[in-house]
Amino acid sequence: MNLYFQSGEVLMAIHPALTAHYRKLLDLPAPWRITDIALNVAEKRVDITIEWPEGKRVSCPVCGKRCGMKDHREERVWRHLHTMNFATFLHCRTPRSECREHGAKTIAVPWGESNSRWTLLFEIFAVEVLQEVSVLSKAAHILRISWDEAQAIRKRAVKRGLKRRETAGIEHLGIDEKSFGKKVRFITVLSDLDDGRVLEVAPKKSTESAKKVMEVIPKEERETVRHTRYLFLKRPENWSDEQKKQYRDIKREYGATKFAQSRIGRAWTIKEAFRHFWTYVQPVWARKFFDRGCGGTSGRPIAGCNRSSRLPECSRTISTAS
Numbered sequence: 001m002n003l004y005f006q007s008g009e010v011l012m013a014i015h016p017a018l019t020a021h022y023r024k025l026l027d028l029p030a031p032w033r034i035t036d037i038a039l040n041v042a043e044k045r046v047d048i049t050i051e052w053p054e055g056k057r058v059s060c061p062v063c064g065k066r067c068g069m070k071d072h073r074e075e076r077v078w079r080h081l082h083t084m085n086f087a088t089f090l091h092c093r094t095p096r097s098e099c100r101e102h103g104a105k106t107i108a109v110p111w112g113e114s115n116s117r118w119t120l121l122f123e124i125f126a127v128e129v130l131q132e133v134s135v136l137s138k139a140a141h142i143l144r145i146s147w148d149e150a151q152a153i154r155k156r157a158v159k160r161g162l163k164r165r166e167t168a169g170i171e172h173l174g175i176d177e178k179s180f181g182k183k184v185r186f187i188t189v190l191s192d193l194d195d196g197r198v199l200e201v202a203p204k205k206s207t208e209s210a211k212k213v214m215e216v217i218p219k220e221e222r223e224t225v226r227h228t229r230y231l232f233l234k235r236p237e238n239w240s241d242e243q244k245k246q247y248r249d250i251k252r253e254y255g256a257t258k259f260a261q262s263r264i265g266r267a268w269t270i271k272e273a274f275r276h277f278w279t280y281v282q283p284v285w286a287r288k289f290f291d292r293g294c295g296g297t298s299g300r301p302i303a304g305c306n307r308s309s310r311l312p313e314c315s316r317t318i319s320t321a322s
C-alpha cells in the first residue's frame with residue numbers, strides 16, 4: 001500500500017485492486033502494468049505510472065520483430081480523459097528496442113503516440129470539442145487545457161487529416177482565393193470541386209501560393225492539369241496536334257453540351273468571343289456585339305451575356321462613349 005502526503009494531509013492510499021480497476025479503465029494490455037497511482041485532491045488530478053516489466057522482450061517498431069530491450073527513455077507524461085472530473089495523466093519511461101537491423105528505437109505505447117503529450121482518447125475527445133466550439137479559447141476552457149495546447153491539438157489533427165487525404169480519382173480541381181479577417185488577408189485554397197473537399201491551403205494569393213497548393217497533387221497528375229490549363233490559355237489556332245487531341249478527348253469525355261455548359265467551357269467560350277470584341281473601332285459595333293449576346297465563336301449568342309445582364313458595366317461604358 002502506498003501513501004501520498006501533501007502539506008501534512010493524506011491524499012490517498014491505494015489498494016492493489018485499484019490498479020486492476022484502472023487497468024480495465026485504460027484497457028491496458030499485458031505485459032504493461034500500473035505501478036503507481038497518485039490522487040491529488042487539492043489539484044484535482046490523478047497520476048498513473050505505467051511500466052514495461054524488466055526482462056520482457058519488446059517489438060521493434062520498424063519491422064515488428066521481437067528483440068531485447070536496450071534501455072528506457074526519460075519519463076514522459078500524457079494527458080488522458082478525466083477520471084470522475086479529475087484531470088488524469090499517464091507517466092511512463094518508454095523502453096527502447098534493440099533490433100539487430102534497426103538499432104535502438106522507442107517502442108509504440110498502446111495509449112498514444114510516443115512523442116505526444118496527450119493520449120489518443122484525449123485527442124479524439126479534444127478534436128470533437130474543437131469541431132463543435134469554433135472559438136479556440138472556449139474549447140480550451142472546456143478541455144481545461146491552455147490555448148497553446150488546444151492549438152497544438154488542432155494542428156496535429158489537421159496534419160493527420162492532410163496525411164490521410166486521397167488525391168487519386170479527383171476529376172475536377174479548383175483553385176480559389178479567399179479573403180478573411182478585418183484587415184483583408186488572402187489565402188489560396190485548392191479543393192476537390194465534386195465533393196467540396198479542401199485539399200490544401202496556402203497563405204496569400206500569388207503564383208507561389210498556387211504552386212504550393214498544387215504540390216499536394218502527385219507530380220504525374222499535376223502535369224496533366226498543367227497541360228490542360230495551357231490548352232485553354234492558348235488560342236485554338238496555336239494548338240499543337242497533341243493539344244487538339246486533348247481538346248477532343250475532353251469534349252468526348254464530358255459530352256459537347258455538358259462541356260459547353262460547364263464553368264470552364266463557358267469561360268473559354270467568352271474568352272474566345274472577346275478576342276473579336278477588342279478589334280472593334282466603332283462603339284456602334286461594340287454595342288451590337290453585346291446586343292447579339294456577345295456572339296460566341298460560332299456567332300450564336302452566349303447564354304447570359306447581353307447588355308442588360310452579365311456585362312452591364314462594359315455595356316454602359318460603350319453607351320457613354322458613343
Ligand SMILES: [Zn+2]
Nearest residue numbers: 060063099102
Ligand atoms: Zn527492426
